Amino acid sequence: MNDLAEIISQNEDRLRSEWIRTMSTAVQRTDLISKAEIDEQCSSILQAVVEGVRTSGAQNLNGAGWNSARDLLSSISASRARQGFSPSDVATFVLSFKQPLFALVREKLAKSTDALFETIWSATQLLDSLALITTDTFIATREELIHRQQQELLELSTPVVKLWEGILALPIIGTLDSARTQVVMESLLQAVVASNSRYAIIDITGVPTVDTLVAQHLLKTITAAKLMGAECIISGVRPQIAQTIVHLGINLEDVITKAKLSDAFALALQRSGRTVVRSSNGPANPMSGLFTKREE
Amino acid sequence: MERIPVLRMGPLLLITIQVDMHDKLALQLQDDVTEKISEWGSTGVLIDISSLEIVDSFIGRMLANIAAMSRVLGAETVVVGMQPAVAITLVELGMSLPGVRTALSVEAGMELLYGAITDGTENERSEA
Numbered sequence: 024m025n026d027l028a029e030i031i032s033q034n035e036d037r038l039r040s041e042w043i044r045t046m047s048t049a050v051q052r053t054d055l056i057s058k059a060e061i062d063e064q065c066s067s068i069l070q071a072v073v074e075g076v077r078t079s080g081a082q083n084l085n086g087a088g089w090n091s092a093r094d095l096l097s098s099i100s101a102s103r104a105r106q107g108f109s110p111s112d113v114a115t116f117v118l119s120f121k122q123p124l125f126a127l128v129r130e131k132l133a134k135s136t137d138a139l140f141e142t143i144w145s146a147t148q149l150l151d152s153l154a155l156i157t158t159d160t161f162i163a164t165r166e167e168l169i170h171r172q173q174q175e176l177l178e179l180s181t182p183v184v185k186l187w188e189g190i191l192a193l194p195i196i197g198t199l200d201s202a203r204t205q206v207v208m209e210s211l212l213q214a215v216v217a218s219n220s221r222y223a224i225i226d227i228t229g230v231p232t233v234d235t236l237v238a239q240h241l242l243k244t245i246t247a248a249k250l251m252g253a254e255c256i257i258s259g260v261r262p263q264i265a266q267t268i269v270h271l272g273i274n275l276e277d278v279i280t281k282a283k284l285s286d287a288f289a290l291a292l293q294r295s296g297r298t299v300v301r302s303s304n305g306p307a308n309p310m311s312g313l314f315t316k317r318e319e
Numbered sequence: 320m321e322r323i324p325v326l327r328m329g330p331l332l333l334i335t336i337q338v339d340m341h342d343k344l345a346l347q348l349q350d351d352v353t354e355k356i357s358e359w360g361s362t363g364v365l366i367d368i369s370s371l372e373i374v375d376s377f378i379g380r381m382l383a384n385i386a387a388m389s390r391v392l393g394a395e396t397v398v399v400g401m402q403p404a405v406a407i408t409l410v411e412l413g414m415s416l417p418g419v420r421t422a423l424s425v426e427a428g429m430e431l432l433y434g435a436i437t438d439g440t441e442n443e444r445s446e447a
């Protein structure tokens with residue numbers, strides 16, 4: 024078995040240059056990575072492979088001897104995943120080593136067919152497993168990226184804004200699923216406590232469709248807010264959605280719904296004892312005295 | 320034995336739950352509240368649960384029961400200061416506490432109760 028290690032270590036330079044040549048015909052991504060970098064990666068992998076074959080043999084990739092080769096491949100694969108290589112590019116990086124290695128093995132062991140076949144078989148197994156390692160790492164890196172982005176999206180999409188003293192608004196953008204409802208509900212209730220707000224307006228202008236599940240999630244949020252002593256108003260109900268709600272037979276009788284956010288805001292102002300009056304100064308200073316607290 | 324104090328504030332009863340509720344304590348509170356309402360003729364009950372962090376269906380039902388019992392005895396109940404986690408738990412348990420009034424803070428709860436009490440019974444308040 025150590026034939027393989029011998030062959031590789033004795034002809035390292037030749038293997039490397041041929042490997043790089045094969046690779047450059049198979050994968051042409053010189054825009055993403057420099058030639059010097061590939062060169063360096065190839066030689067460090069070659070050394071690690073030689074070490075692995077020597078100490079643990081070509082069959083057992085889980086052996087301690089393969090640790091450095093595995094780590095090296097993982098880190099290369101992870102960095103390539105981030106750089107924007109495709110999975111096949113990364114796998115080809117390893118698989119393109121086959122051709123120069125097999126050519127060399129054939130040259131060295133041409134006399135004995137049995138030994139040749141055996142060595143080639145173990146080399147194939149070895150390179151295939153190494154390629155699988157790169158693919159696994161590649162996918163894991165991508166998945167981690169997707170997961171992080173999902174998390175960020177979740178946080179981004181649930182802002183609670185304060186419209187007035189005691190009045191909050193929660194514009195919901197995108198479809199409400201169970202996971203998002205949980206985040207929406209929690210952030211709304213936390214904001215209600217933190218700002219001591221009596222009224223919360225849930226704006227669903229950005230919710231593309233309302234089905235029974237979404238309605239149920241909304242009702243849950245409203246009930247929870249009600250238990251804490253806050254009143255919820257749903258706004259941004261589009262004509263289509265109003266029709267859907269009625270067709271589905273969803274009961275929103277106990278919930279105040281308004282077509283526009285401005286209607287809901289006006290209602291909340293009115294309920295908290297405020298009224299909107301036009302300033303008598305006219306357009307000179309349109310912002311002054313827009314809202315005044317009603318004297319009782 | 321551990322007991323939740325029921326305080327008298329004019330026509331109102333003030334109950335602040337500061338400890339973890341267990342079933343025995345809840346039943347004791349139910350007894351105490353009904354007894355005090357009939358003893359003092361209270362017209363409002365304010366239950367502050369802002370320190371309550373864990374709730375189960377029994378405690379939820381107990382709150383609804385106290386409210387219903389008080390109404391039978393002629394007193395309005397307001398539950399104030401429910402924590403978000405408690406509210407979510409109750410909703411997930413399917414308990415929306417119908418018939419229980421809620422408010423964000425003790426202050427808001429008091430306002431609500433005074434409003435409810437003085438509706439058409441202005442004289443009663445001036446007597447108290």
